[in-house]
Amino acid sequence: MVELKEEALTQIYSALADPTRRAILLRLQHQEARVTELAAPFAMSLNAVSKHVRVLEGAGLVRREVRGREHFLALEPAPLEAASAWLETYRQFWSQRLDRLETFLRDKRAEKKSPRRK
Amino acid sequence: MVELKEEALTQIYSALADPTRRAILLRLQHQEARVTELAAPFAMSLNAVSKHVRVLEGAGLVRREVRGREHFLALEPAPLEAASAWLETYRQFWSQRLDRLETFLRDKRAEKKSPRRK
DNA sequence: TCATTATTCAACCATATGGTTGAATTAAAA
């Protein structure tokens, strides 16, 4: 099972918290790309995108391969799955909630049969 | 299907990006709690925790119910599922990647049988 | 060799974030 240190989770979620970075990740889903290519669609400087890429890299979400003067970025999906797994734990909440509801209703029925005084 | 506006995703992931807030969410998984109760385990002021709670509330991850002077916080799991769903899209990446690899290998085999000149 | 291209580095700036303390508000308890 995938487990991440708090530190890593913080980095990953911080990385995902920016719309530009999410867009970059979506872009990389199709194909790897160079920094300049990644920057093209955005109304911001190449430098800004370069920084975003570094954040994604720092979070381990993206891998960089330098070929000559070009840097190719590719998605690194493993940590995203880990982050996703963390979120998944919340799904348990629903079943727990339903369990509690059921218990509540059962107690309620029992109470009706042999009521304790208020 | 759960779909979220960019804005909402930003709020959710920003909320998740802080370890204190993640701890609060985990705590609320067991049971609802008041602000003071939530604050107890942390080495920071009640005010700080109060702020964190407000962030979680703003992201829609937590619901507040005021009873008298006490504020009870409870998990609101729906948006977490949505955020999780967003992450899930990345799983597609693996299959795509494998598809491409397969295509590559198939082309390679075909190329061997009837090579095009370089 | 020289100009161009791809990228990062460095300094800077405005705003956001995560924390503090102290006062205000409101409800409960004595």
Added chain:
DNA sequence: TTTTAATTCAACCATATGGTTGAATAATGA
């Protein structure tokens, strides 16, 4: 009614973040 308790509001502070511009570095192409 007076005190105590649960919470937020407001002001403040240090640091982080997301952006800018300009210069540096290094590889490619002419």
